[in-house]
Amino acid sequence: MSMDRRRFLEVAGLSALVVAGKRGFDALTDGGRAEGATERRPAARWAMVIDLRKCVNDRGCTDCIAACDRAHNVPHFDERAHEVKWIWREPFEKAFADHGSPYTEDAFKSKSLPVLCNHCDNPPCVRVCPVKATWKRDDGIVMMDYHRCIGCRYCMAACPYGARSFNWLDPRPRVKELNPDFPTRTKGVVEMCNFCEERLAKGRAPACVEACGEQALVFGNLHDPGSEVRRLLRTRHAIRRKPELGTGPNVYYLV
Amino acid sequence: MSDRGLIVGGLVLFLALVTLPLWFNVAAGTTSKLPELTLPEGKDPFGTAEYMRASHMDLLMTWRDEVVRNQERTVVGLDGKTYAKSLTGTCLACHVNRATFCDRCHDYAAVKPTCWECHLEPRPVQRAAQ
Numbered sequence A: 001m002s003m004d005r006r007r008f009l010e011v012a013g014l015s016a017l018v019v020a021g022k023r024g025f026d027a028l029t030d031g032g033r034a035e036g037a038t039e040r041r042p043a044a045r046w047a048m049v050i051d052l053r054k055c056v057n058d059r060g061c062t063d064c065i066a067a068c069d070r071a072h073n074v075p076h077f078d079e080r081a082h083e084v085k086w087i088w089r090e091p092f093e094k095a096f097a098d099h100g101s102p103y104t105e106d107a108f109k110s111k112s113l114p115v116l117c118n119h120c121d122n123p124p125c126v127r128v129c130p131v132k133a134t135w136k137r138d139d140g141i142v143m144m145d146y147h148r149c150i151g152c153r154y155c156m157a158a159c160p161y162g163a164r165s166f167n168w169l170d171p172r173p174r175v176k177e178l179n180p181d182f183p184t185r186t187k188g189v190v191e192m193c194n195f196c197e198e199r200l201a202k203g204r205a206p207a208c209v210e211a212c213g214e215q216a217l218v219f220g221n222l223h224d225p226g227s228e229v230r231r232l233l234r235t236r237h238a239i240r241r242k243p244e245l246g247t248g249p250n251v252y253y254l255v
Numbered sequence B: 001m002s003d004r005g006l007i008v009g010g011l012v013l014f015l016a017l018v019t020l021p022l023w024f025n026v027a028a029g030t031t032s033k034l035p036e037l038t039l040p041e042g043k044d045p046f047g048t049a050e051y052m053r054a055s056h057m058d059l060l061m062t063w064r065d066e067v068v069r070n071q072e073r074t075v076v077g078l079d080g081k082t083y084a085k086s087l088t089g090t091c092l093a094c095h096v097n098r099a100t101f102c103d104r105c106h107d108y109a110a111v112k113p114t115c116w117e118c119h120l121e122p123r124p125v126q127r128a129a130q
Helices: A005-029 A063-072 A124-128 A154-158 A207-211 A228-235 B004-018 B020-028 B049-070 B087-094 B099-109 B123-129
Strands: A046-051 A087-091 A112-116 A134-136 A142-144 A217-221 A251-254 B074-076 B082-084
Touching: A046 A112, A046 A228, A063 A087, A063 A207, A112 A251, A124 A134, A124 A154, A207 A217, A217 A228, A228 A251, B004 B020, B049 B087, B082 B087
Parallel strands: A046 A251
Antiparallel strands: A046 A217, A087 A112, A134 A142, B074 B082
16 A cells, blocks of 8 residues: 555544544543542541640640550650650740740740641651651551661651651660550661551540540541531631641641 | 592591481481471461461561551451451461461471561460460
């Protein structure tokens, strides 16, 4: 079959047009994933609200911290360099360094408060992890796979909240009371708060929230307009730690 | 060839020394001895003994990834029942003795899985061991 140049160009052009049209149609109609593709679960967006008017952390209460440490086999090292923290107390002026002014300082000078992983919308720790040992779940939890962690500590350098700790030593002998329902970690991995995802899976609130006698810690779904966290955030003034960094923290403090 | 006796004698001695571990095992009767494992009653809902012997580690790794990565926490066994994908919660619920099941075979095969560096044996097993 012979074909002149004109005829060849006509056929080639028409073919290109058909292919482009199909691609465009697919892109517009989501045709790549037709029926059979599983519907994505309506994701919750977990968040925590901490009411500093109710919290008595500055009077020495550590119920939330103790409950978390028990639930997750968090080790206790005396040397600060080896410290492992999931939820811990921090002086107000350190946690909210940017909120100080010469006049407001007095009110918060002695105040300390519980701080934990903020489960950021845009978590820098996830971005830097070279092995995807940590990632952002659909429901907002910054999850970590200890099996995968190679202990490079990039995530610790990236986290502006100091929410991640490295196991310099074998943590198991330093856990006060081993809870067999949750693993310990091993020397050479990073660990952090997991928003009690293992309890959420069973429909229970995080251990720290359950342990707080003052009900200062409230946990809930930001996507549910009727949730307690949304009600509190609607009615009270809330601040977050270092929001100016663009990380989108999801732990709110009511002042 | 006056060294003949010396050379042959030396060779025999050398062979005897090299094969000493084999003779030692034959004498001790350990060559054909397989590890004795404590087995639970009933059928394993996740596969035959052959499958489990060869592939239990793949099964556990698959479960691990599905639970940690995809939050798919349950599995339907061959008996139609639903189980949690959990080494300590599901496997050890029947294979109650880690020392005489997991460890004994792993020692025999000279493999060192790292599961127990983090995961803890469930409570009843710990109590029995104490």
